[in-house]
Amino acid sequence: MEIKTVGVIGCGLMGGGIAQVAAQAGFKTVVREVNDDVLQKGLARIDKFLSRSVEKGKMTAEQKDAVMANLHGTTELAALKECDIIIEAVVENIDLKKEIFSELDKTCPAHTIFASNTSSLTVTEMAAATNRPDRFVGLHFFNPVPVMKLVEVVRTIATSQETFDKAFAFGTSLGKEPIACKDNSGFVVNLLLVPYLLDAIRAVENGVASVEDIDKGMQLGCGYPMGPLTLLDFVGLDTTYYIANIMFDEYRESKYAPPPLLRKMVMAGYYGRKSGKGFYDYSGDKPVVSDLGL
Numbered sequence: 001m002e003i004k005t006v007g008v009i010g011c012g013l014m015g016g017g018i019a020q021v022a023a024q025a026g027f028k029t030v031v032r033e034v035n036d037d038v039l040q041k042g043l044a045r046i047d048k049f050l051s052r053s054v055e056k057g058k059m060t061a062e063q064k065d066a067v068m069a070n071l072h073g074t075t076e077l078a079a080l081k082e083c084d085i086i087i088e089a090v091v092e093n094i095d096l097k098k099e100i101f102s103e104l105d106k107t108c109p110a111h112t113i114f115a116s117n118t119s120s121l122t123v124t125e126m127a128a129a130t131n132r133p134d135r136f137v138g139l140h141f142f143n144p145v146p147v148m149k150l151v152e153v154v155r156t157i158a159t160s161q162e163t164f165d166k167a168f169a170f171g172t173s174l175g176k177e178p179i180a181c182k183d184n185s186g187f188v189v190n191l192l193l194v195p196y197l198l199d200a201i202r203a204v205e206n207g208v209a210s211v212e213d214i215d216k217g218m219q220l221g222c223g224y225p226m227g228p229l230t231l232l233d234f235v236g237l238d239t240t241y242y243i244a245n246i247m248f249d250e251y252r253e254s255k256y257a258p259p260p261l262l263r264k265m266v267m268a269g270y271y272g273r274k275s276g277k278g279f280y281d282y283s284g285d286k287p288v289v290s291d292l293g294l
Contacts, residue, residue, distance in 0.1 A: 001084060001111045002084070003027070003084040003085050003113075003166065003170055003173075004027065004028065004084055005027065005028045005029075005030065005082060005083045005084050006019075006022040006027045006028070006029045006030070006083060006084070006085055006086075006087070007029075007030050007031075007032070007080035007083035007085070007086035007087070008022065008029065008030070008031040008032070008086070008087050008089060009031075009032050009077075009080070009086065009087070009088045009089060009090055009100060010031075010032075010033065010088065010089035010090045011031045011032075011033045011038065011039055011041075011042025011043065011073070012038075012042060012089070013045075013143060013144070013145075014089045014117055014141060014143060014145060015031065015042070015087075015089035015090070015117070016031070016042040016043075016045055016046050017141065017143070017144055017145025017146055018087055018089055018117065018141055018145055019031040019042075019046065019071060020046045020049065020050070020067070020071075020145070020146055021145055021146055021174045021175065021176075022070075022174060023067045023068070023070035023071045024067050024070075024146075024175075025173055025174050025175065026070065027070065028070055028072070029070055029071050029072065030072045030073075030074060030079055030080055030083060031043075031071065031072070031073055031074070032073075032074050032075065032076065032077060032079065032080060033073070033074075033075060034075065035075055036075055039073045039074075039075060040073075042073075043071065043073050046068075046071065047068065049146060050064045050067060050068070051064065077100070077103055077104065077107075078107055080104065080108070081104075081107040081108050081109075082109075083108070083112060084111065084112060084113065085112065085113040085114075085115060085166075085167070085170060086104060086108070086112060086113070086114055086115065087115045087116070087117055087139055088100060088101065088114075088115070088116045088117060088118075089117040092118060092119070092120060092121060092242060092243070092246070094121050094122075094125060094126070097116060097118070097121070097126050098125070098126055098129035099129075101114055101116075101126055101127075101129050101130050101136075102129045102130060104130075105129075105130040105131055105132060110132070110135075111135075112132075112135070113135050113136070113137065113163055113166060113167060114126075114127070114130060114132065114135060114136045114137075115136070115137050115138065115139040115167060116138050116139070117138075117139060117140055117141055118138060118140065119140055119186075119187075119190055119243060120185055120186055120190060120242075120243045120246040120247060121185070121246065122183060122185065122250075123136065123137065123138040123154050123156050123183045124156040124157065124158065124183050127156055127158060127159075133156065133158035133159070134158055134159060134160040134163060135159075135160065135163045136156065136158070136159060136163070137153060137154055137155060137156070137159055137163060137164060137167045138152065138153070138154025138155075138156075138181070138183065138187070139151055139152075139153060139154070139167060139170075139171065140152040140154065140181075140187055140189075141176075142189070143235075149175075149176055149177045150176065150177055150178075150179065150189070151171040151174070151176040151177070151178050151179075152178075152179055152181045152187045152188060152189065153167050153168050153171055153178045153179065153180055153181065154181045154182070154183050154187055155180065155181070155182065155183065156183040157183070164180075168180065184250075185246060185247050185250035185251065186243075186247050190243060190247070191247075194240070194243060194244055194247060194256060195255040195256065196228060197228050197231065197232055197235075197240060198240075198244060198255065198256070198257075198258065198259055198262070199255075200214055200218075200227075200228035200229055200232070201229075201232070201259045201261055201262050202259050202261075204229070204261065204279070204292075204294065205259055205260070205261045205294070207294070210289070211229050211279050211280070211289045211290075212289055214227060214228065214229060215227020215228065215229050215230050229278075229279040229280075230279070230280070232272060232278065232279060233272035233273050233278035233279055233280055233282075234272065234273055235272070236271050236272050236273075236274055237262060237265050237266055237270060237271050237272050237278050238266050238271045240258075240262070241258050241262050241263065241266045244256055244257070244258040244262070245258060261292070261294075265278065265292070270290065277290055278290065279292075
């Protein structure tokens with residue numbers, strides 16, 4: 001069956017971004033949040049992003065209105081029952097994700113494809129909570145979703161070829177560049193990125209170089225748009241710590257083990273940009289290196 005209606009669970013940074021690109025691509029999009037306050041904040045974020053695009057001449061006011069007309073917010077999970085594909089973008093909690101998909105499995109028609117935006121959890125375990133593991137995939141988008149072109153399309157051992165092909169084509173229809181991944185923790189990007197970020201933290205711990213020089217070295221030496229420690233602050237040290245623990249539990253390899261410095265920073269509330277302090281302090285006019293007592 002052709003995908004015409006898209007459901008998104010979660011209207012935070014990731015879920016809201018996914019809902020936005022689906023609505024921009026012309027799909028009727030239903031986005032669900034746990035309560036109306038959170039939902040309205042998410043929809044307002046989308047409206048603000050689109051308004052900036054109009055101001056910059058990237059779209060017309062009429063195009064913006066058309067996108068918003070495609071978006072429908074709800075606090076009821078049952079409102080997604082007629083969707084052709086449903087993408088979950090809630091917190092990285094396997095029990096919560098399984099509970100959501102188990103409930104949806106009882107109300108959605110047989111053709112509905114289920115997808116998770118998880119960055120590190122096992123898609124197979126979520127699929128096992130339903131009676132449609134053959135119609136279950138991972139669709140891992142990257143933040144900010146409207147800007148980042150990549151989507152990882154994750155195939156489990158139970159995903160049918162038809163489901164995978166539809167999910168892959170759906171990613172392309174959103175204006176993304178899909179890549180095919182197996183259902184291993186971290187998929188492609190985080191499998192390679194997380195050890196790199198953790199090694200940068202170990203370099204700080206071991207006094208290899210300063211925070212600024214590690215970042216500058218990777219920017220100028222490898223042509224990266226930002227250094228690893230700046231990227232950690234952007235992603236969130238708490239998020240990286242959580243993902244690293246999941247991957248270490250999966251692989252039991254030391255390269256995925258969170259360094260002590262990362263654990264201490266998370267315990268101290270140094271999450272990066274979102275908390276105002278990480279490897280850099282964002283309280284002033286421009287970021288400065290935080291005093292980590294090293």
